[in-house]
Amino acid sequence: MSQRIPSPGGRLLADIGGTNARFAFQSAPGEPLSDVRVLPVARYPGVQDALREYLGGLGPRRVRAAAIAIANPVTGDAVRMTNHDWAFSQRALRAEMGWERLRVLNDFTALALALPVLPASDLRQLGGGDAVPRAARALLGPGTGLGVSGLLPCGADGWVPLEGEGGHVTLPAATPRERLLMDALAARHGRASAERVCSGAGLLDSFRVLCEADGVAVRGVQRAADVTEAALQHGQPQALEALNLFCALLGSVAGNLALTLGARGGVYLGGGIVPRLGAWFDTSPFRARFEDKGRFNGYLRAIPVWVITARESPALLGAARGLDGLD
Numbered sequence: 001m002s003q004r005i006p007s008p009g010g011r012l013l014a015d016i017g018g019t020n021a022r023f024a025f026q027s028a029p030g031e032p033l034s035d036v037r038v039l040p041v042a043r044y045p046g047v048q049d050a051l052r053e054y055l056g057g058l059g060p061r062r063v064r065a066a067a068i069a070i071a072n073p074v075t076g077d078a079v080r081m082t083n084h085d086w087a088f089s090q091r092a093l094r095a096e097m098g099w100e101r102l103r104v105l106n107d108f109t110a111l112a113l114a115l116p117v118l119p120a121s122d123l124r125q126l127g128g129g130d131a132v133p134r135a136a137r138a139l140l141g142p143g144t145g146l147g148v149s150g151l152l153p154c155g156a157d158g159w160v161p162l163e164g165e166g167g168h169v170t171l172p173a174a175t176p177r178e179r180l181l182m183d184a185l186a187a188r189h190g191r192a193s194a195e196r197v198c199s200g201a202g203l204l205d206s207f208r209v210l211c212e213a214d215g216v217a218v219r220g221v222q223r224a225a226d227v228t229e230a231a232l233q234h235g236q237p238q239a240l241e242a243l244n245l246f247c248a249l250l251g252s253v254a255g256n257l258a259l260t261l262g263a264r265g266g267v268y269l270g271g272g273i274v275p276r277l278g279a280w281f282d283t284s285p286f287r288a289r290f291e292d293k294g295r296f297n298g299y300l301r302a303i304p305v306w307v308i309t310a311r312e313s314p315a316l317l318g319a320a321r322g323l324d325g326l327d
């Protein structure tokens with residue numbers, strides 16, 4: 001009698017943002033991730049090129065199935081990144097790579113899937129009380145763009161991750177200075193979405209708008225990291241204000257998301273920028289603006305916020321979970 005022998009080979013996991021593509025290998029479902037590598041997206045013409053570079057480093061190990069978490073909406077076979085020019089057909093990529101299975105999902109949907117398994121050592125709490133165990137959880141992360149998702153309880157112990165594009169909601173201005181910033185960004189981009197401020201490019205843009213409004217010329221600030229350095233190391237006024245506005249507006253958007261989802265299970269902050277702000281972020285206007293919702297101030301005051309401080313991309317773990325049961 002013939003017995004079905006599982007085909008050999010492991011899983012390739014990817015978390016692809018507008019700046020960084022992170023890869024890992026998993027020998028089988030539930031096994032630890034290994035061979036984590038981060039490749040700069042800009043160095044490769046297409047996703048296939050970055051994948052080949054990574055796969056080359058795996059030596060003779062074969063990949064049977066892959067999960068790619070990527071920073072764009074996943075609405076069909078055609079995948080096109082929001083903040084980079086990589087685009088591919090899921091069907092064609094699977095065939096080209098010779099994989100039996102490919103799951104492509106939004107990067108923050110993947111990160112949401114990882115939330116229940118994140119160790120406490122990968123989280124730093126910022127205000128609020130205890131999380132309500134089976135309540136919705138919210139997730140936001142400024143990086144190249146602004147990723148947004150959430151996790152809704154389903155049945156006795158399941159969770160459903162959200163697949164939305166909440167980084168592109170319209171920004172709420174609360175002060176005249178925020179109004180000035182939003183008008184300038186709307187003039188530049190046609191509309192001021194949350195991502196236009198709460199992202200690396202948004203931080204740099206905000207700084208430039210404020211400098212222009214104040215008639216100040218600042219040399220040597222070319223990247224978002226330079227704004228952070230000018231603000232936190234040198235106390236440069238427009239850089240500090242840009243960083244404060246970034247945090248305040250992130251707080252407003254996070255509060256809106258928490259109210260919309262009823263996220264009494266907590267709000268998680270991922271992405272590459274907030275962890276780089278270190279302890280200063282805890283002193284920023286983020287938490288006050290998160291709670292600043294009139295009659296719902298008390299509701300929000302109870303909600304814990306966690307900064308995800310994990311060094312290795314937890315979205316890779318979520319991508320693996322997205323593949324569980326499929327391969």
Ligand SMILES: Nc1ncnc2c1ncn2[C@@H]1O[C@H](COP(=O)(O)OP(=O)(O)OP(=O)(O)O)[C@@H](O)[C@H]1O
Binds near residue numbers: 017019107142200223
């Ligand atoms: N110290 C810093 N302060 C502010 N912004 C920074 C700092 N260091 C890096 N950045 C910005 O962070 C962004 C990269 O973030 P991240 O590592 O989350 O990238 P990503 O995962 O490729 O992005 P995404 O998933 O949002 O497309 C870049 O826009 C970069 O300019």
